[in-house]
Every structure is written in C-alpha cells, then in structure tokens.
Amino acid sequence: MTHQLLSKPPALPPELLRLASSQDGILTTQDVTAVVSANTLANYVRSARLLRLWRGLFVVPGWNRTTETRLRAAELTLGRPVVPACTARHL
Numbered sequence: 261m262t263h264q265l266l267s268k269p270p271a272l273p274p275e276l277l278r279l280a281s282s283q284d285g286i287l288t289t290q291d292v293t294a295v296v297s298a299n300t301l302a303n304y305v306r307s308a309r310l311l312r313l314w315r316g317l318f319v320v321p322g323w324n325r326t327t328e329t330r331l332r333a334a335e336l337t338l339g340r341p342v343v344p345a346c347t348a349r350h351l
Contacts, residue, residue, distance in 0.1 A: 272309060272320070284332045285323030289316045 272280075276295050280287050287310065292301045301318075304310040310318040317337055323329065327344070334342045 280320050284329040285320045286333050286336055287318045288336050
C-alpha cells in the first residue's frame, strides 16, 4: 500500500495578508487572482486558508463578523459605498 503525503498549500502571500488586513479580513476574487492563480485560490478555499463568504468574496479565518465588516464586504462586492437603512443598534 502506498501512502501519499498530503501537503498544505503555502500560507497566503504577504501582499494578500496586508490587503486583507486593510479590508477587515475580506478579499475579492480579483484581489486574490491578481497575486495567485485561480487554481491556487481554489486550493486556499479547499484547505480553509480562505473562507468563501459569498460568490466572489473571501475572508481570512478569524475575521471579525460585525455588521460593519459585513457592510464593508458588500461595498467590496458592489464597488460602491453602502449606506444601511437601519441596524439593530438603531432599533
């Protein structure tokens, strides 16, 4: 019986970590594929180095799940500012 060693993909490149840090832990597909290939992005998702938030948007594990960061994710997806009509704090 032959055993295969499963290797983890390398950690995220420093430029992606810096960008994620400046964007509340959020990265778009375009952000990631500007630095690594689409295959590498798929490997990052499979190995949970990046988590898919929704189509075209990824977060680093441990990201801060607040209303503000979800709005930031929406802004990055839409490419424009998002102004919430109300949040739980306003109720």
